[in-house]
Amino acid sequence: MNEVESLYQDIIVDHVKHPRRQGLRDGATVESHQLNPTCGDEITLQLVLDGDRIVDAAWTGRGCMVSQSSASILAEQLPGLTAAEAGERIESFRASMRSRGEIPVDEDLLGDAVALEGAAKFVARVKCAMLAWVAAEDALAKR
Amino acid sequence: MSGTATAEMLSAAELATIRADFPILAERVNGHELVYLDWGATAQRPRQVIDAEVDYVEHRNSAVHRGAHTLAAEATEEFEGARAKVAAFVGADEDEIVWTSNATEALNAVAYAIGNASAGRGGAAAARYRLGPGDEILATELEHHANLIPWQELAARTGATFRYVPVDDEGALRLDLLDGLLSARTRLFAFTHVSNVTGQVLPVAELTARAHAVGALVALDACQSAPHLPLDLHALGVDFAAFSGHKMLGPTGVGALYGRREHLTALPPFLTGGSMITTVTMEGAEFLPPPQRFEAGTQRVSQAIALGAAVDYLDAVGVDRIAAHEAALGRRLVEGLRAIDGVRILGPVGDGVERTGLAAIDVPGIHAHDLGQFLDSRGIAVRVGHHCAQPLHRRLGTTASTRASAYLATTPDEVDAYLAALPEAIEFFRRLA
Numbered sequence: 383m384n385e386v387e388s389l390y391q392d393i394i395v396d397h398v399k400h401p402r403r404q405g406l407r408d409g410a411t412v413e414s415h416q417l418n419p420t421c422g423d424e425i426t427l428q429l430v431l432d433g434d435r436i437v438d439a440a441w442t443g444r445g446c447m448v449s450q451s452s453a454s455i456l457a458e459q460l461p462g463l464t465a466a467e468a469g470e471r472i473e474s475f476r477a478s479m480r481s482r483g484e485i486p487v488d489e490d491l492l493g494d495a496v497a498l499e500g501a502a503k504f505v506a507r508v509k510c511a512m513l514a515w516v517a518a519e520d521a522l523a524k525r
Numbered sequence: 526m527s528g529t530a531t532a533e534m535l536s537a538a539e540l541a542t543i544r545a546d547f548p549i550l551a552e553r554v555n556g557h558e559l560v561y562l563d564w565g566a567t568a569q570r571p572r573q574v575i576d577a578e579v580d581y582v583e584h585r586n587s588a589v590h591r592g593a594h595t596l597a598a599e600a601t602e603e604f605e606g607a608r609a610k611v612a613a614f615v616g617a618d619e620d621e622i623v624w625t626s627n628a629t630e631a632l633n634a635v636a637y638a639i640g641n642a643s644a645g646r647g648g649a650a651a652a653r654y655r656l657g658p659g660d661e662i663l664a665t666e667l668e669h670h671a672n673l674i675p676w677q678e679l680a681a682r683t684g685a686t687f688r689y690v691p692v693d694d695e696g697a698l699r700l701d702l703l704d705g706l707l708s709a710r711t712r713l714f715a716f717t718h719v720s721n722v723t724g725q726v727l728p729v730a731e732l733t734a735r736a737h738a739v740g741a742l743v744a745l746d747a748c749q750s751a752p753h754l755p756l757d758l759h760a761l762g763v764d765f766a767a768f769s770g771h772k773m774l775g776p777t778g779v780g781a782l783y784g785r786r787e788h789l790t791a792l793p794p795f796l797t798g799g800s801m802i803t804t805v806t807m808e809g810a811e812f813l814p815p816p817q818r819f820e821a822g823t824q825r826v827s828q829a830i831a832l833g834a835a836v837d838y839l840d841a842v843g844v845d846r847i848a849a850h851e852a853a854l855g856r857r858l859v860e861g862l863r864a865i866d867g868v869r870i871l872g873p874v875g876d877g878v879e880r881t882g883l884a885a886i887d888v889p890g891i892h893a894h895d896l897g898q899f900l901d902s903r904g905i906a907v908r909v910g911h912h913c914a915q916p917l918h919r920r921l922g923t924t925a926s927t928r929a930s931a932y933l934a935t936t937p938d939e940v941d942a943y944l945a946a947l948p949e950a951i952e953f954f955r956r957l958a
């Protein structure tokens with residue numbers, strides 16, 4: 383039970399119950415749709431850019447608690463960041479997720495995403511956690 | 526399947542003997558005894574199968590159908606012996622069994638052979654297989670992607686039209702619509718024997734007779750039947766069938782295509798190259814008769830031999846007994862699931878429904894991945910996802926389900942362990958929400 387509880391932390395549950403920045407809007411500058419082909423989880427992420435700066439983010443999707451909370455956590459922190467800053471966060475999060483728990487999530491940099499640390503220990507869930515972040519990376523590459 | 530009515534499920538003593546043959550079943554996972562309920566995805570292997578492969582590699586490993594030395598002769602004999610065993614196991618003749626990597630490759634081999642015939646390869650003998658605009662390929666909405674995409678692609682390459690028999694809201698195949706879908710334009714009907722999502726068994730002999738009545742060929746996906754039910758391909762009358770070794774106690778990397786002799790003799794090959802030719806010139810090549818015609822390149826010899834040992838193992842237990850055992854476990858599973866609040870079983874569950882020992886469920890509001898995670902923490906291994914049947918899941922209003930699948934080594938206690946953990950998992954996630 384312990385490791386299951388460590389995966390489904392309060393922060394994750396909170397983001398699932400009260401998803402931030404959910405719902406697509408008109409006027410996005412770039413958009414990316416990502417699908418996890420093994421389970422069908424889907425995320426569409428939209429960014430509104432002002433030059434190199436993200437001024438707004440929105441998403442929609444469906445899937446497990448890990449993928450959906452991760453999208454909410456990411457979308458909440460993207461506005462205000464430059465593309466480079468967002469890229470740095472995505473890289474940092476990816477490094478932790480791929481580390482099988484060796485590299486802790488950098489809470490100072492990534493805020494609520496620290497709650498997703500438990501997912502790194504489950505190889506099958508890393509893709510769920512990464513889905514929205516891959517969407518952000520892909521959307522930014524379309525600038 | 527005549528044997529299943531009379532055969533008895535495996536006794537506790539028999540199960541204990543069988544389970545002792547499977548080394549992996551002694552594993553502990555996350556601090557719990559492993560409860561392996563993912564046999565439908567890939568089966569575990571008994572020691573006899575593992576040993577057969579090791580013994581071959583250690584003592585007789587050699588190139589088959591080539592060298593004249595002793596080891597090569599022994600290897601060839603054992604390789605062909607395995608083919609004979611597998612052929613007998615599914616009610617086919619030896620020369621009607623082609624080794625492939627898996628069922629997916631087997632189905633593609635048929636699709637590409639027909640595609641090559643459609644491009645004029647195989648000459649006059651293969652002319653009757655040619656597809657073009659106006660022709661139709663029929664499949665079903667139940668299919669695994671392996672028995673779906675090759676036909677969509679074949680239709681796209683040849684200009685034929687792809688059609689399918691839909692399922693109803695419950696997931697039962699709309700056989701009442703079959704008459705309207707099968708016509709003189711239908712050239713091939715591809716369907717599964719047993720759905721890997723709903724576990725329902727399709728009436729293969731009847732569907733085959735109806736397809737043949739309009740002149741269509743039948744390609745059967747026997748992936749979930751060859752391991753689980755007594756199978757007699759000759760009696761069923763299908764033209765082609767495909768199955769995978771790893772789902773029937775054999776290794777990964779080996780599967781088989783069954784093709785009626787008349788078809789394999791007339792169709793052009795899919796893969797070409799070494800080991801499948803008689804004469805090669807700089808202008809072209811002539812091909813060996815089947816099955817070698819469809820076995821280009823170095824074959825998966827140790828895997829085929831191990832699959833032969835797997836078939837020996839299944840025969841020794843008795844596939845009729847295995848089918849009866851699974852039918853009983855399937856009923857236990859479905860009855861237990863029906864009693865759990867908030868669980869929707871995918872597929873028809875009525876008393877008259879013939880099913881194998883598997884069931885996939887949807888728990889509205891709780892994602893299959895999350896359920897699977899909880900179950901895994903208890904050592905219970907189930908499959909979560911769309912099980913390579915996206916269209917079926919979409920039709921049933923979900924993207925992913927949780928599937929438990931049993932086999933000959935599954936105990937009633939394991940089914941009960943799953944049925945006991947599931948409400949706890951549901952409760953755990955409901956409490957979070």
Ligand SMILES: Cc1ncc(COP(=O)(O)O)c(C=O)c1O
Nearest residue numbers: 627628629669671721746748769
């Ligand atoms: C019904 C069915 N068809 C086809 C396949 C494909 O088998 P393989 O991946 O071994 O080719 C599977 C296994 O996943 C299956 O269950």
